[in-house]
Amino acid sequence: MADSDTRDRILDAAQDLVQRVGANAMSYQHLSDAVGIRKASIHHHFPGKSDLLVALITRYRHDFLRLVDQIADRPNLSGAAKLARYVRLFEATLQENACEKACPCGMLGAEVATLEPRAAAKLKEFYDDNRKRLAEILEAGRADRSLRFAGAAEVMAWTAFAFLEGAMLVARVDGGAKRFRESADAFVQMLEA
Amino acid sequence: MADSDTRDRILDAAQDLVQRVGANAMSYQHLSDAVGIRKASIHHHFPGKSDLLVALITRYRHDFLRLVDQIADRPNLSGAAKLARYVRLFEATLQENACEKACPCGMLGAEVATLEPRAAAKLKEFYDDNRKRLAEILEAGRADRSLRFAGAAEVMAWTAFAFLEGAMLVARVDGGAKRFRESADAFVQMLEA
Protein backbone atom coordinates (compact mmCIF):
# COMPACT_ATOMS: atom_id res chain seq x y z
CA MET A 1 0.00 0.00 0.00
CA ALA A 2 3.02 2.28 -0.28
CA ASP A 3 1.84 3.25 -3.73
CA SER A 4 -1.59 4.26 -2.57
CA ASP A 5 0.00 6.24 0.24
CA THR A 6 2.12 8.35 -2.11
CA ARG A 7 -0.90 8.85 -4.32
CA ASP A 8 -2.84 10.23 -1.38
CA ARG A 9 0.01 12.50 -0.33
CA ILE A 10 0.11 13.93 -3.84
CA LEU A 11 -3.64 14.48 -3.74
CA ASP A 12 -3.33 16.11 -0.32
CA ALA A 13 -0.74 18.55 -1.65
CA ALA A 14 -2.76 19.20 -4.79
CA GLN A 15 -5.92 19.86 -2.83
CA ASP A 16 -4.14 22.28 -0.54
CA LEU A 17 -2.77 24.20 -3.52
CA VAL A 18 -6.10 24.24 -5.37
CA GLN A 19 -7.80 25.58 -2.27
CA ARG A 20 -5.24 28.34 -1.82
CA VAL A 21 -4.22 29.43 -5.32
CA GLY A 22 -6.34 27.44 -7.79
CA ALA A 23 -5.56 24.77 -10.37
CA ASN A 24 -4.02 27.12 -12.94
CA ALA A 25 -1.47 28.41 -10.44
CA MET A 26 -0.56 24.90 -9.28
CA SER A 27 2.30 23.09 -11.03
CA TYR A 28 3.98 19.70 -10.87
CA GLN A 29 7.04 21.50 -9.49
CA HIS A 30 5.00 22.83 -6.56
CA LEU A 31 3.67 19.33 -5.91
CA SER A 32 7.20 17.96 -6.13
CA ASP A 33 8.37 20.44 -3.48
CA ALA A 34 5.42 19.75 -1.21
CA VAL A 35 5.50 15.95 -1.36
CA GLY A 36 9.28 15.55 -1.54
CA ILE A 37 9.51 13.46 -4.68
CA ARG A 38 10.49 14.43 -8.22
CA LYS A 39 8.20 15.77 -10.92
CA ALA A 40 8.62 12.59 -12.98
CA SER A 41 7.32 10.56 -10.03
CA ILE A 42 4.19 12.68 -9.87
CA HIS A 43 3.65 12.00 -13.57
CA HIS A 44 3.97 8.28 -12.84
CA HIS A 45 0.90 8.49 -10.55
CA PHE A 46 -0.99 11.09 -12.58
CA PRO A 47 0.23 11.21 -16.20
CA GLY A 48 -1.50 14.49 -16.98
CA LYS A 49 -2.78 17.37 -14.90
CA SER A 50 -6.35 16.49 -15.81
CA ASP A 51 -5.92 12.98 -14.39
CA LEU A 52 -4.82 14.60 -11.16
CA LEU A 53 -7.76 17.01 -11.09
CA VAL A 54 -10.29 14.29 -11.86
CA ALA A 55 -8.91 12.15 -9.02
CA LEU A 56 -8.89 15.17 -6.71
CA ILE A 57 -12.52 16.07 -7.37
CA THR A 58 -13.60 12.42 -7.13
CA ARG A 59 -11.94 11.97 -3.75
CA TYR A 60 -13.16 15.29 -2.36
CA ARG A 61 -16.70 14.62 -3.53
CA HIS A 62 -16.69 11.18 -1.90
CA ASP A 63 -15.30 12.44 1.42
CA PHE A 64 -17.49 15.53 1.57
CA LEU A 65 -20.71 13.75 0.71
CA ARG A 66 -19.98 11.18 3.41
CA LEU A 67 -19.93 14.03 5.93
CA VAL A 68 -23.11 15.49 4.45
CA ASP A 69 -24.89 12.14 4.59
CA GLN A 70 -23.93 11.74 8.24
CA ILE A 71 -25.91 14.94 8.82
CA ALA A 72 -28.79 14.38 6.43
CA ASP A 73 -29.50 10.81 7.54
CA ARG A 74 -29.78 11.59 11.27
CA PRO A 75 -33.48 11.01 12.05
CA ASN A 76 -33.66 12.90 15.36
CA LEU A 77 -32.33 16.20 13.93
CA SER A 78 -34.63 18.99 12.74
CA GLY A 79 -34.23 20.34 9.21
CA ALA A 80 -32.99 23.62 10.63
CA ALA A 81 -30.35 21.82 12.70
CA LYS A 82 -29.25 19.82 9.66
CA LEU A 83 -28.93 23.01 7.63
CA ALA A 84 -26.85 24.66 10.36
CA ARG A 85 -24.50 21.67 10.45
CA TYR A 86 -24.22 21.60 6.68
CA VAL A 87 -23.17 25.26 6.76
CA ARG A 88 -20.60 24.44 9.42
CA LEU A 89 -18.87 22.01 7.02
CA PHE A 90 -18.02 24.96 4.78
CA GLU A 91 -17.02 27.09 7.75
CA ALA A 92 -14.64 24.37 8.96
CA THR A 93 -12.97 24.17 5.54
CA LEU A 94 -12.44 27.93 5.48
CA GLN A 95 -10.71 27.79 8.86
CA GLU A 96 -8.46 24.82 8.14
CA ASN A 97 -4.78 25.30 8.96
CA ALA A 98 -5.23 28.89 10.14
CA CYS A 99 -5.00 30.07 6.53
CA GLU A 100 -8.17 30.73 4.62
CA LYS A 101 -8.85 27.81 2.34
CA ALA A 102 -11.73 27.92 -0.10
CA CYS A 103 -13.71 24.89 -1.21
CA PRO A 104 -11.62 23.14 -3.90
CA CYS A 105 -14.74 22.75 -6.02
CA GLY A 106 -15.53 26.44 -5.66
CA MET A 107 -12.04 27.32 -6.88
CA LEU A 108 -12.34 24.89 -9.78
CA GLY A 109 -15.78 26.31 -10.53
CA ALA A 110 -14.19 29.69 -11.24
CA GLU A 111 -11.67 27.93 -13.51
CA VAL A 112 -14.19 25.64 -15.21
CA ALA A 113 -13.57 27.15 -18.66
CA THR A 114 -9.97 25.92 -18.51
CA LEU A 115 -10.82 22.37 -17.38
CA GLU A 116 -10.96 19.30 -19.60
CA PRO A 117 -14.48 17.92 -20.15
CA ARG A 118 -13.78 14.95 -17.82
CA ALA A 119 -12.86 17.25 -14.93
CA ALA A 120 -15.72 19.66 -15.63
CA ALA A 121 -18.17 16.74 -15.60
CA LYS A 122 -16.85 15.50 -12.25
CA LEU A 123 -17.16 19.00 -10.87
CA LYS A 124 -20.76 19.23 -12.01
CA GLU A 125 -21.45 15.96 -10.16
CA PHE A 126 -20.23 17.55 -6.93
CA TYR A 127 -22.52 20.53 -7.43
CA ASP A 128 -25.48 18.31 -8.38
CA ASP A 129 -25.04 16.03 -5.38
CA ASN A 130 -24.79 18.94 -2.97
CA ARG A 131 -27.88 20.64 -4.36
CA LYS A 132 -29.75 17.35 -4.11
CA ARG A 133 -28.77 16.77 -0.46
CA LEU A 134 -29.53 20.39 0.39
CA ALA A 135 -32.97 20.17 -1.23
CA GLU A 136 -33.72 17.10 0.90
CA ILE A 137 -32.60 18.90 4.06
CA LEU A 138 -34.66 21.97 3.19
CA GLU A 139 -37.74 19.90 2.38
CA ALA A 140 -37.36 18.00 5.63
CA GLY A 141 -37.16 21.30 7.49
CA ARG A 142 -40.30 22.55 5.83
CA ALA A 143 -42.07 19.29 6.73
CA ASP A 144 -41.05 19.44 10.40
CA ARG A 145 -41.82 23.19 10.50
CA SER A 146 -38.30 24.19 11.55
CA LEU A 147 -37.78 25.98 8.22
CA ARG A 148 -40.03 28.27 6.21
CA PHE A 149 -39.49 29.46 2.65
CA ALA A 150 -41.49 30.01 -0.53
CA GLY A 151 -41.12 28.08 -3.77
CA ALA A 152 -39.40 24.85 -4.74
CA ALA A 153 -36.78 23.38 -2.40
CA GLU A 154 -34.52 22.82 -5.43
CA VAL A 155 -34.41 26.54 -6.16
CA MET A 156 -33.61 27.39 -2.54
CA ALA A 157 -30.96 24.64 -2.52
CA TRP A 158 -29.28 26.21 -5.55
CA THR A 159 -29.46 29.59 -3.80
CA ALA A 160 -27.94 28.30 -0.55
CA PHE A 161 -25.15 26.43 -2.32
CA ALA A 162 -24.26 29.45 -4.46
CA PHE A 163 -24.19 31.61 -1.35
CA LEU A 164 -21.89 29.23 0.53
CA GLU A 165 -19.43 28.82 -2.35
CA GLY A 166 -19.45 32.55 -3.02
CA ALA A 167 -19.06 33.44 0.65
CA MET A 168 -15.93 31.28 0.95
CA LEU A 169 -14.32 33.10 -1.99
CA VAL A 170 -15.44 36.58 -0.92
CA ALA A 171 -14.30 35.97 2.67
CA ARG A 172 -10.69 35.58 1.55
CA VAL A 173 -10.74 39.05 0.00
CA ASP A 174 -12.82 40.83 2.56
CA GLY A 175 -13.80 39.89 6.08
CA GLY A 176 -12.38 36.42 6.62
CA ALA A 177 -13.92 33.57 8.57
CA LYS A 178 -15.57 35.95 11.04
CA ARG A 179 -17.67 37.64 8.36
CA PHE A 180 -18.40 34.29 6.75
CA ARG A 181 -19.82 33.03 10.02
CA GLU A 182 -22.06 35.98 10.79
CA SER A 183 -23.25 36.14 7.21
CA ALA A 184 -23.99 32.40 7.08
CA ASP A 185 -25.91 32.73 10.33
CA ALA A 186 -27.96 35.54 8.81
CA PHE A 187 -28.71 33.39 5.77
CA VAL A 188 -29.86 30.43 7.87
CA GLN A 189 -31.94 32.75 10.03
CA MET A 190 -33.86 33.95 6.97
CA LEU A 191 -34.96 30.36 6.41
CA GLU A 192 -35.87 29.56 9.99
CA ALA A 193 -39.54 29.49 10.86
CA MET B 1 -6.33 59.92 -28.31
CA ALA B 2 -5.21 56.96 -30.41
CA ASP B 3 -3.08 55.85 -27.48
CA SER B 4 -5.97 55.84 -25.08
CA ASP B 5 -8.01 53.93 -27.63
CA THR B 6 -5.48 51.10 -27.86
CA ARG B 7 -5.23 51.05 -24.08
CA ASP B 8 -8.98 50.58 -23.82
CA ARG B 9 -8.99 47.85 -26.45
CA ILE B 10 -6.34 45.99 -24.48
CA LEU B 11 -8.39 46.38 -21.31
CA ASP B 12 -11.50 45.19 -23.17
CA ALA B 13 -9.69 42.04 -24.30
CA ALA B 14 -8.19 41.49 -20.85
CA GLN B 15 -11.56 41.88 -19.15
CA ASP B 16 -13.17 39.43 -21.54
CA LEU B 17 -10.45 36.87 -20.83
CA VAL B 18 -10.56 37.38 -17.07
CA GLN B 19 -14.32 36.92 -17.10
CA ARG B 20 -14.10 33.72 -19.10
CA VAL B 21 -10.91 31.95 -17.95
CA GLY B 22 -9.40 34.05 -15.15
CA ALA B 23 -6.22 36.08 -14.80
CA ASN B 24 -3.88 33.11 -14.40
CA ALA B 25 -5.03 31.59 -17.69
CA MET B 26 -4.72 34.90 -19.55
CA SER B 27 -1.41 35.70 -21.25
CA TYR B 28 0.10 38.59 -23.21
CA GLN B 29 0.02 36.31 -26.25
CA HIS B 30 -3.76 35.89 -25.90
CA LEU B 31 -4.12 39.66 -25.64
CA SER B 32 -1.89 40.10 -28.66
CA ASP B 33 -4.09 37.76 -30.69
CA ALA B 34 -7.30 39.43 -29.52
CA VAL B 35 -6.22 43.06 -30.05
CA GLY B 36 -4.12 42.50 -33.17
CA ILE B 37 -0.88 44.06 -31.97
CA ARG B 38 2.36 42.42 -30.79
CA LYS B 39 3.16 41.35 -27.24
CA ALA B 40 5.82 44.06 -26.94
CA SER B 41 3.19 46.69 -27.70
CA ILE B 42 1.01 45.43 -24.87
CA HIS B 43 4.01 45.72 -22.57
CA HIS B 44 4.43 49.34 -23.74
CA HIS B 45 0.96 50.17 -22.35
CA PHE B 46 1.12 47.85 -19.35
CA PRO B 47 4.74 46.99 -18.43
CA GLY B 48 3.75 44.15 -16.11
CA LYS B 49 0.71 41.95 -15.76
CA SER B 50 -0.07 43.53 -12.39
CA ASP B 51 -0.21 46.98 -13.99
CA LEU B 52 -2.78 45.59 -16.39
CA LEU B 53 -4.84 43.98 -13.63
CA VAL B 54 -4.80 47.10 -11.47
CA ALA B 55 -5.98 49.20 -14.43
CA LEU B 56 -8.63 46.60 -15.25
CA ILE B 57 -10.07 46.52 -11.74
CA THR B 58 -9.93 50.31 -11.46
CA ARG B 59 -11.85 50.80 -14.71
CA TYR B 60 -14.41 48.09 -13.96
CA ARG B 61 -14.99 49.42 -10.46
CA HIS B 62 -15.53 52.94 -11.80
CA ASP B 63 -17.93 51.85 -14.54
CA PHE B 64 -19.87 49.42 -12.36
CA LEU B 65 -20.30 51.81 -9.45
CA ARG B 66 -21.59 54.45 -11.84
CA LEU B 67 -24.37 52.04 -12.82
CA VAL B 68 -25.04 51.21 -9.18
CA ASP B 69 -25.23 54.87 -8.22
CA GLN B 70 -27.72 55.51 -11.01
CA ILE B 71 -29.93 52.98 -9.23
CA ALA B 72 -29.21 53.90 -5.62
CA ASP B 73 -29.64 57.66 -6.10
CA ARG B 74 -33.08 57.48 -7.71
CA PRO B 75 -35.40 59.01 -5.11
CA ASN B 76 -38.71 57.68 -6.44
CA LEU B 77 -37.67 54.02 -6.35
CA SER B 78 -38.46 51.71 -3.43
CA GLY B 79 -35.62 49.87 -1.72
CA ALA B 80 -37.00 46.59 -3.06
CA ALA B 81 -37.02 47.96 -6.61
CA LYS B 82 -33.45 49.21 -6.21
CA LEU B 83 -32.34 45.80 -4.98
CA ALA B 84 -34.02 44.08 -7.92
CA ARG B 85 -32.24 46.42 -10.35
CA TYR B 86 -28.90 45.89 -8.61
CA VAL B 87 -29.34 42.14 -9.04
CA ARG B 88 -30.12 42.67 -12.70
CA LEU B 89 -26.68 44.26 -13.21
CA PHE B 90 -25.08 40.91 -12.34
CA GLU B 91 -27.60 39.03 -14.46
CA ALA B 92 -26.80 41.24 -17.45
CA THR B 93 -23.07 40.57 -17.07
CA LEU B 94 -23.66 36.82 -16.99
CA GLN B 95 -25.60 36.99 -20.25
CA GLU B 96 -23.18 39.21 -22.16
CA ASN B 97 -22.18 37.95 -25.61
CA ALA B 98 -24.24 34.75 -25.36
CA CYS B 99 -21.39 33.10 -23.48
CA GLU B 100 -21.52 32.97 -19.72
CA LYS B 101 -19.23 35.66 -18.35
CA ALA B 102 -18.62 35.91 -14.63
CA CYS B 103 -17.94 39.15 -12.78
CA PRO B 104 -14.24 39.97 -13.36
CA CYS B 105 -13.89 40.81 -9.68
CA GLY B 106 -15.47 37.51 -8.70
CA MET B 107 -12.95 35.66 -10.87
CA LEU B 108 -10.07 37.68 -9.41
CA GLY B 109 -11.46 37.03 -5.94
CA ALA B 110 -10.91 33.31 -6.44
CA GLU B 111 -7.36 34.09 -7.59
CA VAL B 112 -6.63 36.66 -4.87
CA ALA B 113 -3.79 34.59 -3.36
CA THR B 114 -1.85 34.94 -6.62
CA LEU B 115 -2.37 38.71 -7.01
CA GLU B 116 0.16 41.40 -6.13
CA PRO B 117 -0.78 43.50 -3.09
CA ARG B 118 -1.67 46.50 -5.31
CA ALA B 119 -4.19 44.46 -7.28
CA ALA B 120 -5.58 42.73 -4.19
CA ALA B 121 -6.11 46.13 -2.53
CA LYS B 122 -7.98 47.46 -5.58
CA LEU B 123 -10.12 44.34 -5.59
CA LYS B 124 -10.99 44.83 -1.95
CA GLU B 125 -12.09 48.38 -2.78
CA PHE B 126 -14.59 46.99 -5.30
CA TYR B 127 -15.98 44.62 -2.70
CA ASP B 128 -16.11 47.33 -0.03
CA ASP B 129 -17.87 49.83 -2.30
CA ASN B 130 -20.46 47.30 -3.38
CA ARG B 131 -21.24 46.22 0.17
CA LYS B 132 -21.56 49.86 1.17
CA ARG B 133 -24.00 50.68 -1.66
CA LEU B 134 -25.95 47.50 -0.98
CA ALA B 135 -26.23 48.31 2.72
CA GLU B 136 -27.65 51.73 1.82
CA ILE B 137 -30.17 50.17 -0.55
CA LEU B 138 -31.19 47.59 2.05
CA GLU B 139 -31.51 50.19 4.78
CA ALA B 140 -33.60 52.39 2.48
CA GLY B 141 -35.86 49.42 1.78
CA ARG B 142 -36.30 48.75 5.46
CA ALA B 143 -37.14 52.40 6.02
CA ASP B 144 -39.77 52.52 3.25
CA ARG B 145 -41.10 49.10 4.36
CA SER B 146 -40.53 47.44 0.98
CA LEU B 147 -37.88 45.15 2.54
CA ARG B 148 -37.85 43.24 5.79
CA PHE B 149 -34.88 41.46 7.39
CA ALA B 150 -33.33 40.98 10.82
CA GLY B 151 -29.97 42.31 11.97
CA ALA B 152 -27.56 44.89 10.59
CA ALA B 153 -27.88 45.99 6.96
CA GLU B 154 -24.10 45.58 6.61
CA VAL B 155 -24.32 41.87 7.38
CA MET B 156 -27.16 41.34 4.91
CA ALA B 157 -25.23 43.35 2.32
CA TRP B 158 -22.23 41.04 2.73
CA THR B 159 -24.60 38.06 2.40
CA ALA B 160 -26.27 39.38 -0.76
CA PHE B 161 -22.96 40.28 -2.41
CA ALA B 162 -21.46 36.86 -1.62
CA PHE B 163 -24.55 35.19 -3.04
CA LEU B 164 -24.44 37.19 -6.27
CA GLU B 165 -20.72 36.61 -6.87
CA GLY B 166 -21.07 32.92 -5.99
CA ALA B 167 -24.15 32.48 -8.13
CA MET B 168 -22.35 33.83 -11.21
CA LEU B 169 -19.54 31.32 -10.75
CA VAL B 170 -21.82 28.38 -9.91
CA ALA B 171 -24.13 29.16 -12.85
CA ARG B 172 -21.33 28.52 -15.35
CA VAL B 173 -20.87 24.99 -14.01
CA ASP B 174 -24.47 24.11 -13.37
CA GLY B 175 -27.67 25.74 -14.54
CA GLY B 176 -26.60 28.81 -16.48
CA ALA B 177 -28.31 32.18 -16.62
CA LYS B 178 -31.75 30.61 -16.22
CA ARG B 179 -30.94 29.13 -12.82
CA PHE B 180 -29.16 32.31 -11.81
CA ARG B 181 -32.29 34.30 -12.52
CA GLU B 182 -34.75 32.09 -10.65
CA SER B 183 -32.36 31.76 -7.73
CA ALA B 184 -31.72 35.51 -7.55
CA ASP B 185 -35.47 36.10 -7.63
CA ALA B 186 -35.86 33.68 -4.70
CA PHE B 187 -33.16 35.52 -2.77
CA VAL B 188 -34.78 38.93 -3.32
CA GLN B 189 -38.17 37.48 -2.40
CA MET B 190 -36.81 36.37 0.99
CA LEU B 191 -36.04 40.02 1.72
CA GLU B 192 -39.29 41.49 0.47
CA ALA B 193 -41.79 42.55 3.10
Next chain:
DNA sequence: GTCTATATAGAGATAGAC
Protein backbone atom coordinates in the same frame (compact mmCIF):
# COMPACT_ATOMS: atom_id res chain seq x y z
C1' DG C 1 8.30 3.49 -7.86
C1' DT C 2 11.66 6.82 -8.15
C1' DC C 3 15.32 8.90 -10.25
C1' DT C 4 18.28 11.99 -13.90
C1' DA C 5 18.06 14.06 -18.04
C1' DT C 6 15.83 16.09 -21.69
C1' DA C 7 12.28 17.73 -24.96
C1' DT C 8 8.97 21.22 -26.26
C1' DA C 9 6.13 24.92 -25.58
C1' DG C 10 4.60 28.93 -23.39
C1' DA C 11 5.09 32.40 -19.98
C1' DG C 12 6.52 37.43 -18.70
C1' DA C 13 9.64 40.73 -20.00
C1' DT C 14 13.38 43.83 -22.44
C1' DA C 15 16.51 46.01 -26.19
C1' DG C 16 16.71 48.55 -29.87
C1' DA C 17 15.21 49.58 -34.88
C1' DC C 18 11.59 52.04 -37.45
Next chain:
DNA sequence: GTCTATCTCTATATAGAC
Protein backbone atom coordinates in the same frame (compact mmCIF):
# COMPACT_ATOMS: atom_id res chain seq x y z
C1' DG D 1 3.54 53.48 -30.70
C1' DT D 2 4.66 49.40 -32.88
C1' DC D 3 7.70 46.26 -34.55
C1' DT D 4 11.44 42.10 -34.66
C1' DA D 5 14.36 39.61 -32.05
C1' DT D 6 15.83 37.65 -28.02
C1' DC D 7 16.27 36.41 -23.08
C1' DT D 8 15.11 33.79 -19.04
C1' DC D 9 12.18 31.11 -16.47
C1' DT D 10 8.62 27.89 -15.80
C1' DA D 11 5.20 24.62 -17.42
C1' DT D 12 3.78 19.91 -18.94
C1' DA D 13 5.48 15.82 -20.36
C1' DT D 14 8.53 11.68 -21.77
C1' DA D 15 12.71 8.35 -22.13
C1' DG D 16 15.26 5.34 -20.03
C1' DA D 17 18.50 3.97 -16.04
C1' DC D 18 18.30 2.09 -11.27
